[in-house]
Amino acid sequence: MESNKLYVGNLTYSVNEEQLNELFSQYGEVKEVRVIERKGFGFVEMGSPEEAEKAKEALNETVYEGRTLRIDEARPQQPRREFRGF
Numbered sequence: 001m002e003s004n005k006l007y008v009g010n011l012t013y014s015v016n017e018e019q020l021n022e023l024f025s026q027y028g029e030v031k032e033v034r035v036i037e038r039k040g041f042g043f044v045e046m047g048s049p050e051e052a053e054k055a056k057e058a059l060n061e062t063v064y065e066g067r068t069l070r071i072d073e074a075r076p077q078q079p080r081r082e083f084r085g086f
Helices: 017-027 049-059
Strands: 005-009 030-036 041-046 070-073
Touching (some): 005 049, 017 041, 041 049
8 A cells, every 4th residue: 555545435424533533543643534524434644554554454344333334545536527418
C-alpha cells in the first residue's frame, strides 16, 4: 500500500468521526477522519502507509456497530462529469 488514506465503507449512519478516530487509533497515528453524512462511508488518513495497511488488514470485513466494514485504499477523487441529459 502506497497511500496512508483509507476508504471506510458500509458504516451505519450514526457513526461519527470521533468513533472512527478511536477505532483506527489502535493501529497507529490518525491524522484525519472524515465521515460523509448520511452516505454510509468515510475516509481515515493514517500517519504512514504501514499504519494504514495494518489498520486495513485488522479491520476490513469486521463488524462494527452492527455493519461489516469495507476498508480499502482511498482512490483520488475523480472530477465529476456534468450530466446534460443526452
